[in-house]
Amino acid sequence: MSADELKHAGLNLQEADPLTHEKAGEAIFGFWVFLMSDAVVFALLFATYGVMLRGTAGGPVPHEVYEIKSAFIETLILLSSSFTFGLASLAMKYEHKRHQLELWLGVTLLLGFAFIGWEIHDFVSMAAKGEVPSRSGYLSGFYALVPMHMLHVTIGCVWGMVMLVQIRKFGLDPMVKINVMRLSLFWHFLDIIWIGIFSVVYLQGLA
Amino acid sequence: MTVQSAWFWAIGRIDLHSFAFVRAWEDPSLDKMIAAGAASLVVLGAIAVFAIITKLRKWRYLWQDWFTSVDHKKIGIMYVILSGIMLTRAVIEAVLMRMQQAVAVNQPGIVAPEHFGELFSTHGSIMIFFMAMPFLTGIINYVMPLQIVARDVAFPTLNSISLGLTVSGAVLLMISLVVGKFSTGGWSGYPPYTEMAFNSGVGPDYWIWAVTLSSIGSTMTGLNFAVTIYKSRAPGMHLFRMPLFCWTALCTSILMIFAMPPLTVATLMLALDRYLDFHLFTTDLGGNMMNYANLFWLFGHPEVYILILPAFGVYSEVISTFSAKRLYAYRTLVYATMVIAVLSFTVWLHHFFTMGQNANINGFFGIATMCVGIPTGVKVYDWILTMYRGRVRFTVPMLYAIAFLVTFVIGGMTGIILATPPLDYVVHNTLFLVAHFHNMLIPGLLYGMLAGYQFWFPKAFGFRLDETWGRISFACWVVGFYLAFMPLYVLGAMGMPRRMAGVFQGEYLPWLIIACIGAFILLAALGALFVQLVISIRRREKTRVPAGDPWDGRSLEWAISSPPPEYNFAVIPCVEDRDPFALRKEQGRAYQPPHAYEDIEMPKNSVLGPVLCIVGAAAGFALVWHIWWLAILSFLGILAAVIVSSFSRDTHRVIPASEVARTHEHWLRTVAEARAIPRELETRSANEGLAESAV
Structure with missing residues (x-):
C-alpha cells in the first residue's frame, strides 16, 4: 500500500502526510456516509416542497415571494466560499504557512456568515409581508427546506470557528486535518444543496 | 409577571x-x-x-465499566438489557389489550377507550423502536466486530452516543407513564389526527421526541456498522468470506442509513406543525397528510427488513452450526439478502393501498411486494438444504430456527394475500393485518433475536444458559404465538377492525378468548426467559465454557476466550476461508500460540454518550411540556458537550504486549487443560468450550 493510493473520495492527503492519510480512509469514508444520509433528508425536503407547491391556500404564490437579486447574491457568496475553502484545503494539504489555512478558512467563514445574514434578511422581509409558514402549505414547505439549509450552514460556521481555535491550540495534528477535510466536504455538500435550492425553489418559482 | x-x-x-x-x-x-x-x-x-x-x-463501577465504556461488547450488552426491559413493558401491554378485547364484548372493558389507544400506541412504538431495534443493534454490536476480527467498531464513541440517544427515547416513554399521557395515534402517528387541531395534549409530542431521538441514534448506528464492515475487516476477510450474519448486518446498516432519515424528517415536520404552526400535514391551508403517509412508510417498509435481516443472519449461523455443515448456497443467500434490501425501497405504498392512488400504481406496488417473496423463498430453501443430511442438534437456538421456518412461511403466505390490492381492500385495517405483521415479526425478529441471545450468551458471559428453561420458554413462545395470532386471522376475515376498545359482535368472543389465552402464554414465555436467566446465573459454575467454543462453532468469534478480552483478538489472524475456525479445527491448528505479540491501542472511555443521553432526554421532556428554558439549556448543553469533547486528544490507551501475552497464554493453558467433548455432551456440564473436532 503506497501513500499515493486514494483512500477516499475527495481531496486526499497522500504523500503530503502519509501518517494522517492512513487514518483518514475510515474517518472520511464515515463522513461521506453521513453526507449520503443527510442528502436523503434534503431530497425528502425537496420532494415535500414540490408536493406543497400548489398548496398556496389563496395566499402568496412563488413569484410574488422570491427576489432573484437576493437569491443570486446569496448564490455568489456561497459559491465563492466553496472556492475559498478549496484554497484552505490546499493550504492545509501542502502545509503552507499555517496562517494561510487560517486566512482562507477565516474568509470562508466570513462569507458563510454573510450568507446567513443575507438569508435572515430575506426571511425577515418575507415575514413582514405576511409570508410566514402558518400562512399556507406552500410557505411551510419553503420554510422547512430553505432554513434547514441555513441551519446546516450555521452549524458549518460554528464548526469552522471551533477548527480555527483547534488549529491554534493543536497545530495541524491528524485530528485537526481530518476534521478540516470533513468540514470541507460538508461545506461543498451544502453548496450543492444550495444550487438545488436556487434552481428548484428560486428559478422555478420565478420562471 | x-x-x-x-x-x-x-x-x-x-x-x-x-x-x-x-x-x-x-x-x-x-x-x-x-x-x-x-x-x-x-x-x-x-x-x-x-x-x-x-x-x-456500584455507581463508580457502573459509570467506569459500563456507562462511559466505548467497548462494542459492553454497548451491545447494554442495548440488549434495554430491549429486555422494554419488551417486558410491551408484552404486559399486549396482555392488557387482549384482556380488554376478550372482556369488552357488548360491555365496557377494563380500560377506557382513550387508555386503550395509549396502550396500542406504546405497544407498537416500544416493540419497534425500543425492543426490536435495540435488540438487533445490541447483537450486531456484540457479534459483528468479533466475526470480522476487528478490535472495535469504526467510531466507538459514536456507538456510545447512539446507545445514549436510544436510551433517552426509552426514558421519555417510561416518563410518559407517570407524567402526562402518551399518544393515542398508533405507532405510525398519522396526522391529521396527531395535529394540534385534534390532539392538543402532550401525547403526540412524547411520541415525536421519543421516536426522533431513537431514529437519530439508529442512523448513526447504521453508519458506524457499515463503515466498520467496509473498513475494519481482518486481512483475508474478503466480503465473500464474511459470515452471513455480517452480510445481513451490512444490509441492515445500509437500510438504516437511507431509511431512518425519512422518519426523522417526518417526525420533525410533524413537530413543526405542532410547535411552529406550519401547515405541512394539516387539513387546512394547503397541508397534505398523504405526504406524511409516504414519508413514514418510506421509512416504515425498509424498517421491516432492518428488523428481519439480522434475524436471517442469526438463523444462518445457527442452522449451519447446529447442522455441523457449511451454509448451503452461501452466495445465493448473500444475493438474496441484497435483493431484499433493494426491494425494500420499492414497496412502501402497499401500506396504504386504500388511500386513493389509481389502480396502476397499486398494481405496481403489489407486484413489487410479491417479488420480495422470491429471494425470501430462496433463503428458506437454502436453510432447509443446509440442514439436509446434516447432523442436526436440537438445541434451543435451533428450535427457534425451525419454528421460524414454519411460522414465517405462513406469514409470508398471508403477506401475498395482503399484497394483492383487491384483497387488501377487503381485509385492510382489520385484525387480519395485525395477525400478518405479528406473524412476520415474531418469528422473523423476536425468535431470531432470542436464538441469537441463547447462541452467543456463552460467548459474552462465559457460561451457558439453562437448557430446560430455555425449552420451556421456547415452547411457550411458539404455542402462545399460534394461540394469540391465528384467531386474529379469523377475526380479521370476519371483519373485526383493528384497534377496537370494544366490540358488539358476540360471535367474535370465542376467538378473542383464545387469543387472550395465547397472550398469557406469551407472558409466561417471557417469564420463563427471566427464570432461565436467573437459574443460569446461579448455576454458572457448572456451565462455564472458558475455552470459548461451546457449540463447535465455525466462525472466528468462537476462536477466542469466553468472555473475550477487551481487545478481542490477541493477534489479528489472517483469514483464509469462509468457515475459518472450522477449517482450523479440521487441520488441528485452532489453538496455536502466535509468534509474537504487539502492543494494542484501544479507545479510552468517553462521557459523551451518557451526557448526551441525559441532555437528550431533558431536551425531549422540555419540548413535550413546553419548558422553554430547559429546552434551550439542553440544546446549548448538547452543543457544548460535542465541542468540548472534540478538544480531547487523550483518546487512546495502549495495552502492552506483555499483558496481552499473559492473558492469551493463560487462556491457551485453560484450553490445553479443558476436556474436548463430543457433540452429545454439549448441553452438559462437561462442556468447557472445547470441541472434539479441535483435537
Missing part, C-alpha cells in the same frame, strides 16, 4: 392532573388504577434500582 405565567415559565404545561396518581386519586376507577399502578411500577422500579446500586456501592 402573574403567578400563572411564572409557573408556566418554570414548569410549562405540567399541572397536578398530569400525574397518573392524582388522576387515580380523583377518580379511582379500574382504568385509572391500572394507569396509576403502571406509573408506580416505573417509579418504584427506578427507586429500587437506584437504592440497590447505591447499597452495593
Whole structure:
C-alpha cells in the first residue's frame, strides 16, 4: 500500500502526510456516509416542497415571494466560499504557512456568515409581508427546506470557528486535518444543496 | 409577571392532573388504577434500582465499566438489557389489550377507550423502536466486530452516543407513564389526527421526541456498522468470506442509513406543525397528510427488513452450526439478502393501498411486494438444504430456527394475500393485518433475536444458559404465538377492525378468548426467559465454557476466550476461508500460540454518550411540556458537550504486549487443560468450550 493510493473520495492527503492519510480512509469514508444520509433528508425536503407547491391556500404564490437579486447574491457568496475553502484545503494539504489555512478558512467563514445574514434578511422581509409558514402549505414547505439549509450552514460556521481555535491550540495534528477535510466536504455538500435550492425553489418559482 | 405565567415559565404545561396518581386519586376507577399502578411500577422500579446500586456501592463501577465504556461488547450488552426491559413493558401491554378485547364484548372493558389507544400506541412504538431495534443493534454490536476480527467498531464513541440517544427515547416513554399521557395515534402517528387541531395534549409530542431521538441514534448506528464492515475487516476477510450474519448486518446498516432519515424528517415536520404552526400535514391551508403517509412508510417498509435481516443472519449461523455443515448456497443467500434490501425501497405504498392512488400504481406496488417473496423463498430453501443430511442438534437456538421456518412461511403466505390490492381492500385495517405483521415479526425478529441471545450468551458471559428453561420458554413462545395470532386471522376475515376498545359482535368472543389465552402464554414465555436467566446465573459454575467454543462453532468469534478480552483478538489472524475456525479445527491448528505479540491501542472511555443521553432526554421532556428554558439549556448543553469533547486528544490507551501475552497464554493453558467433548455432551456440564473436532 503506497501513500499515493486514494483512500477516499475527495481531496486526499497522500504523500503530503502519509501518517494522517492512513487514518483518514475510515474517518472520511464515515463522513461521506453521513453526507449520503443527510442528502436523503434534503431530497425528502425537496420532494415535500414540490408536493406543497400548489398548496398556496389563496395566499402568496412563488413569484410574488422570491427576489432573484437576493437569491443570486446569496448564490455568489456561497459559491465563492466553496472556492475559498478549496484554497484552505490546499493550504492545509501542502502545509503552507499555517496562517494561510487560517486566512482562507477565516474568509470562508466570513462569507458563510454573510450568507446567513443575507438569508435572515430575506426571511425577515418575507415575514413582514405576511409570508410566514402558518400562512399556507406552500410557505411551510419553503420554510422547512430553505432554513434547514441555513441551519446546516450555521452549524458549518460554528464548526469552522471551533477548527480555527483547534488549529491554534493543536497545530495541524491528524485530528485537526481530518476534521478540516470533513468540514470541507460538508461545506461543498451544502453548496450543492444550495444550487438545488436556487434552481428548484428560486428559478422555478420565478420562471 | 402573574403567578400563572411564572409557573408556566418554570414548569410549562405540567399541572397536578398530569400525574397518573392524582388522576387515580380523583377518580379511582379500574382504568385509572391500572394507569396509576403502571406509573408506580416505573417509579418504584427506578427507586429500587437506584437504592440497590447505591447499597452495593456500584455507581463508580457502573459509570467506569459500563456507562462511559466505548467497548462494542459492553454497548451491545447494554442495548440488549434495554430491549429486555422494554419488551417486558410491551408484552404486559399486549396482555392488557387482549384482556380488554376478550372482556369488552357488548360491555365496557377494563380500560377506557382513550387508555386503550395509549396502550396500542406504546405497544407498537416500544416493540419497534425500543425492543426490536435495540435488540438487533445490541447483537450486531456484540457479534459483528468479533466475526470480522476487528478490535472495535469504526467510531466507538459514536456507538456510545447512539446507545445514549436510544436510551433517552426509552426514558421519555417510561416518563410518559407517570407524567402526562402518551399518544393515542398508533405507532405510525398519522396526522391529521396527531395535529394540534385534534390532539392538543402532550401525547403526540412524547411520541415525536421519543421516536426522533431513537431514529437519530439508529442512523448513526447504521453508519458506524457499515463503515466498520467496509473498513475494519481482518486481512483475508474478503466480503465473500464474511459470515452471513455480517452480510445481513451490512444490509441492515445500509437500510438504516437511507431509511431512518425519512422518519426523522417526518417526525420533525410533524413537530413543526405542532410547535411552529406550519401547515405541512394539516387539513387546512394547503397541508397534505398523504405526504406524511409516504414519508413514514418510506421509512416504515425498509424498517421491516432492518428488523428481519439480522434475524436471517442469526438463523444462518445457527442452522449451519447446529447442522455441523457449511451454509448451503452461501452466495445465493448473500444475493438474496441484497435483493431484499433493494426491494425494500420499492414497496412502501402497499401500506396504504386504500388511500386513493389509481389502480396502476397499486398494481405496481403489489407486484413489487410479491417479488420480495422470491429471494425470501430462496433463503428458506437454502436453510432447509443446509440442514439436509446434516447432523442436526436440537438445541434451543435451533428450535427457534425451525419454528421460524414454519411460522414465517405462513406469514409470508398471508403477506401475498395482503399484497394483492383487491384483497387488501377487503381485509385492510382489520385484525387480519395485525395477525400478518405479528406473524412476520415474531418469528422473523423476536425468535431470531432470542436464538441469537441463547447462541452467543456463552460467548459474552462465559457460561451457558439453562437448557430446560430455555425449552420451556421456547415452547411457550411458539404455542402462545399460534394461540394469540391465528384467531386474529379469523377475526380479521370476519371483519373485526383493528384497534377496537370494544366490540358488539358476540360471535367474535370465542376467538378473542383464545387469543387472550395465547397472550398469557406469551407472558409466561417471557417469564420463563427471566427464570432461565436467573437459574443460569446461579448455576454458572457448572456451565462455564472458558475455552470459548461451546457449540463447535465455525466462525472466528468462537476462536477466542469466553468472555473475550477487551481487545478481542490477541493477534489479528489472517483469514483464509469462509468457515475459518472450522477449517482450523479440521487441520488441528485452532489453538496455536502466535509468534509474537504487539502492543494494542484501544479507545479510552468517553462521557459523551451518557451526557448526551441525559441532555437528550431533558431536551425531549422540555419540548413535550413546553419548558422553554430547559429546552434551550439542553440544546446549548448538547452543543457544548460535542465541542468540548472534540478538544480531547487523550483518546487512546495502549495495552502492552506483555499483558496481552499473559492473558492469551493463560487462556491457551485453560484450553490445553479443558476436556474436548463430543457433540452429545454439549448441553452438559462437561462442556468447557472445547470441541472434539479441535483435537
